[in-house]
Amino acid sequence: xxxxxxxxxxxxxxxxxxxxxxxxxxxxxxxxxxxxxxxxxxxxxxxxxxxxxxxxxxxxxxxxxxxxxxxxxxxxxxxxxxxxxxxxxxxxxxxxxxxxxxxxxxxxxxxxxxxxxxxxxxxxxxxxxxxxxxxxxxxxxxxxxxxxxxxxxxxxxxxxxxxxxxxxxxxxxxxxxxxxxxxxxxxxxxxxxxxxxxxxxxxxxxxxxxxxxxxxxxxxxxxxxxxxxxxxxxxxxxxxxxxxxxxxxxxxxxxxxxxxxxxxxxxxxxxxxxxxxxxxxxxxxxxxxxxxxxxxxxxxxxxxxxxxxxxxx
Amino acid sequence: xxxxxxxxxxxxxxxxxxxxxxxxxxxxxxxxxxxxxxxxxxxxxxxxxxxxxxxxxxxxxxxxxxxxxxxxxxxxxxxxxxxxxxxxxxxxxxxxxxxxxxxxxxxxxxxxxxxxxxxxxxxxxxxxxxxxxxxxxxxxxxxxxxxxxxxxxxxxxxxxxxxxxxxxxxxxxxxxxxxxxxxxxxxxxxxxxxxxxxxxxxxxxxxxxxxxxxxxxxxxxxxxxxxxxxxxxxxxxxxxxxxxxxxxxxxxxxxxxxxxxxxxxxxxxxxxxxxxxxxxxxxxxxxxxxxxxxxxxxxxxxxxxxxxxxxxxxxxxxxxxxxxxxxxxxxxxxxxxxxxxxxxxxxxxxxxxxxxxxxxxxxxxxxxxxxxxxxxxxxxxxxxxxxxxxxxxxxxxxxxxxxxxxxxxxxxxxxxxxxxxxxxxxxxxxxxxxxxxxxxxxxxxxxxxxxxxxxxxxxxxxxxxxxxxxxxxxxxxxxxxxxxxxxxxxxxxxxxxxxx
Numbered sequence: 001x002x003x004x005x006x007x008x009x010x011x012x013x014x015x016x017x018x019x020x021x022x023x024x025x026x027x028x029x030x031x032x033x034x035x036x037x038x039x040x041x042x043x044x045x046x047x048x049x050x051x052x053x054x055x056x057x058x059x060x061x062x063x064x065x066x067x068x069x070x071x072x073x074x075x076x077x078x079x080x081x082x083x084x085x086x087x088x089x090x091x092x093x094x095x096x097x098x099x100x101x102x103x104x105x106x107x108x109x110x111x112x113x114x115x116x117x118x119x120x121x122x123x124x125x126x127x128x129x130x131x132x133x134x135x136x137x138x139x140x141x142x143x144x145x146x147x148x149x150x151x152x153x154x155x156x157x158x159x160x161x162x163x164x165x166x167x168x169x170x171x172x173x174x175x176x177x178x179x180x181x182x183x184x185x186x187x188x189x190x191x192x193x194x195x196x197x198x199x200x201x202x203x204x205x206x207x208x209x210x211x212x213x214x215x216x217x218x219x220x221x222x223x224x225x226x227x228x229x230x231x232x233x234x235x236x237x238x239x240x241x242x243x244x245x246x247x248x249x250x251x252x253x254x255x256x257x258x259x260x261x262x263x264x265x266x267x268x269x270x271x272x273x274x275x276x277x278x279x280x281x282x283x284x285x286x287x288x289x290x291x292x293x294x295x296x297x298x299x300x301x302x303x304x305x306x307x308x309x310x311x312x313x
Numbered sequence: 314x315x316x317x318x319x320x321x322x323x324x325x326x327x328x329x330x331x332x333x334x335x336x337x338x339x340x341x342x343x344x345x346x347x348x349x350x351x352x353x354x355x356x357x358x359x360x361x362x363x364x365x366x367x368x369x370x371x372x373x374x375x376x377x378x379x380x381x382x383x384x385x386x387x388x389x390x391x392x393x394x395x396x397x398x399x400x401x402x403x404x405x406x407x408x409x410x411x412x413x414x415x416x417x418x419x420x421x422x423x424x425x426x427x428x429x430x431x432x433x434x435x436x437x438x439x440x441x442x443x444x445x446x447x448x449x450x451x452x453x454x455x456x457x458x459x460x461x462x463x464x465x466x467x468x469x470x471x472x473x474x475x476x477x478x479x480x481x482x483x484x485x486x487x488x489x490x491x492x493x494x495x496x497x498x499x500x501x502x503x504x505x506x507x508x509x510x511x512x513x514x515x516x517x518x519x520x521x522x523x524x525x526x527x528x529x530x531x532x533x534x535x536x537x538x539x540x541x542x543x544x545x546x547x548x549x550x551x552x553x554x555x556x557x558x559x560x561x562x563x564x565x566x567x568x569x570x571x572x573x574x575x576x577x578x579x580x581x582x583x584x585x586x587x588x589x590x591x592x593x594x595x596x597x598x599x600x601x602x603x604x605x606x607x608x609x610x611x612x613x614x615x616x617x618x619x620x621x622x623x624x625x626x627x628x629x630x631x632x633x634x635x636x637x638x639x640x641x642x643x644x645x646x647x648x649x650x651x652x653x654x655x656x657x658x659x660x661x662x663x664x665x666x667x668x669x670x671x672x673x674x675x676x677x678x679x680x681x682x683x684x685x686x687x688x689x690x691x692x693x694x695x696x697x698x699x700x701x702x703x704x705x706x707x708x709x710x711x712x713x714x715x716x717x718x719x720x721x722x723x724x725x726x727x728x729x730x731x732x733x734x735x736x737x738x739x740x741x742x743x744x745x746x747x748x749x750x751x752x753x754x755x756x757x758x759x760x761x762x763x764x765x766x767x768x769x770x771x772x773x774x775x776x777x778x779x780x781x782x783x784x785x786x787x788x789x790x791x792x793x794x795x796x797x798x799x800x801x802x803x804x805x806x807x808x809x810x811x812x813x
Binding site: 012013021033049108 | 351354355356357360363364366367370371374461575576577583611718719720723724725728
């Protein structure tokens with residue numbers, strides 16, 4: 001090509017891009033501000049947009065029942081200010097409908113996770129009659145404790161591993177009545193409103209299985225129980241009493257606190273060895289909050305027991 | 314302070330002031346009215362999308378123009394051309410300015426000159442050294458002995474140190490050498506109007522066809538004394554050993570020259586160039602007290618001939634070194650300083666403002682157009698990567714965190730994506746075109762280096778944010794504050810291999 005032809009070509013392109021810039025820039029700025037030319041009224045109308053993100057992607061989007069041309073994630077542009085219903089549909093997931101208000105020059109966001117329809121239900125491959133289960137968070141992987149007609153088992157959360165920890169069959173009625181279960185150092189403690197049971201489970205398969213021990217029977221009704229005092233005791237809220245029971249000698253029971261209301265609540269922090277109590281204050285009749293450091297209390301009571309024992313002998 | 318001094322200072326302040334105004338205006342606007350800042354950004358990004366696409370089309374056209382001339386028999390055309398002077402009447406003076414370059418750099422350039430297809434007995438080589446370099450006379454005399462037999466003559470000149478009115482710069486050395494050459498030519502009864510002088514950096518290696526192409530154009534154009542001849546520089550002498558980021562920057566420089574070469578009426582000289590010796594003598598040689606001698610010589614001619622002067626783009630390259638240091642960080646430093654020196658070309662604006670004010674013969678619209686062109690180039694250079702790489706992401710981040718429901722912010726992000734997609738398209742174009750300018754792979758360099766030649770373009774965002782606008786902004790700020798830059802010679806050294 002001769003220089004003159006290059007010059008003409010260059011000038012053509014220059015004017016092309018110049019016109020593109022001059023024409024498109026105001027259009028893009030107006031568009032960015034949300035303006036839309038309504039051909040019917042020949043007026044500029046201010047619009048908004050709906051931004052739709054979903055997990056998983058590829059969800060069909062319906063705006064007031066009319067299918068949008070793009071699946072999610074997508075943007076519905078030039079939406080006139082109004083209230084709409086956005087419906088999200090995908091095979092294998094529950095349909096999700098949400099009302100949304102479109103405002104001028106504003107991006108209305110929809111960001112949802114669709115819930116799958118329950119189809120691939122995994123059944124425990126063993127033929128147990130499962131009475132009750134407790135989910136037990138554990139550093140080395142979560143475990144589920146299941147009470148069955150064949151005994152008590154540790155089950156991996158992915159159902160792949162199962163380990164028997166006791167052969168005892170509690171029966172459907174008793175097992176169903178178990179309120180809570182707690183674990184500490186290969187030991188399980190669980191309770192109903194009538195009883196507390198304790199189980200030390202083997203650390204490996206070669207160890208001999210130990211029996212489940214009922215360690216405490218309620219005088220009134222058991223409301224809560226905790227491992228406590230260096231994990232040697234169980235701290236139990238029984239009716240209006242809070243007592244500490246030595247796990248190794250269940251006969252050794254110390255009264256710790258006398259509650260004034262059956263609506264009182266206790267919590268034992270076994271890291272700090274502190275008992276927190278919400279209890280009624282008399283004669284006001286209102287509830288207050290208390291804390292008891294148990295270690296000094298236990299030591300004091302033990303010394304008294306020892307003195308009485310020495311005097312007795 | 315007198316009037317002319319104030320006017321000069323005003324011209325020195327304008328580019329830096331405008332660049333800083335653009336950057337600070339956008340930052341303040343962003344802090345005060347983020348939505349307005351977002352709209353300005355949208356306009357700015359659209360402007361750059363259009364500009365970059367236009368520039369990439371110019372690059373493709375320039376590339377096509379160069380390719381179409383690749384197999385031309387320039388020497389044959391020189392013999393056939395109808396002209397008032399013949400091929401044998403033309404004498405080439407090839408002037409190499411040198412300061413502290415190792416011998417092998419200059420030898421490489423002279424070896425390439427030995428290989429040109431033009432009759433070497435019509436070439437006089439000038440080795441222009443500096444007295445401030447110890448033993449430069451001995452060094453250049455040794456090179457002269459080595460190469461004298463290949464050319465009509467080899468002349469050594471040593472530019473004395475600290476001549477009054479001069480700054481230590483390439484222009485002062487070249488001017489001193491050219492004045493010596495004038496005496497040499499006149500003493501031998503040679504006509505200055507038949508002499509073409511090429512002012513080369515020490516590392517400039519000529520293409521085989523360079524002098525025949527130059528001669529053909531010199532002989533064939535009507536106003537040969539009112540034209541500078543500009544080859545396109547290809548920074549490839551050490552491309553297989555230079556670090557990737559330095560390669561990208563210098564290939565970018567080649568592309569910029571190719572793009573500029575398509576703007577025929579606004580094209581000016583850069584780095585190594587050629588022109589009529591008669592013209593050079595008439596305009597009083599290169600400026601001796603300014604740094605940008607390569608472009609200022611064009612403007613001196615432009616003003617001397619009342620605007621009747623132009624630069625002709627030659628379709629043959631000269632090959633030069635990529636500026637590198639001894640280590641990675643030194644290369645970054647060297648590149649930064651080199652680009653800042655190039656950006657010091659903003660002094661052209663001051664020179665033009667002063668000279669145009671004295672010239673009554675150049676039409677006002679041409680004066681305005683050329684001043685605007687110079688200012689536009691330099692202000693865009695100093696601002697665009699700062700705006701695109703730093704301020705736009707800042708506004709986008711603000712929009713994402715604080716104003717995520719704003720439609721303008723949302724659309725700014727969308728347009729920013731379009732801008733970067735356009736850049737990706739241009740990058741692919743760059744990768745393809747850059748392959749055309751690669752010299753043969755030396756022995757001992759693995760083929761895997763070609764992978765790095767493709768991947769290197771991913772460095773563009775990082776390079777843009779660091780070495781893009783900052784050197785230019787630095788140069789303009791110095792000029793604005795009156796803290797003038799002095800000539801830094803770019804180290805020219807060939808390394809075994811440090812390519813990545």
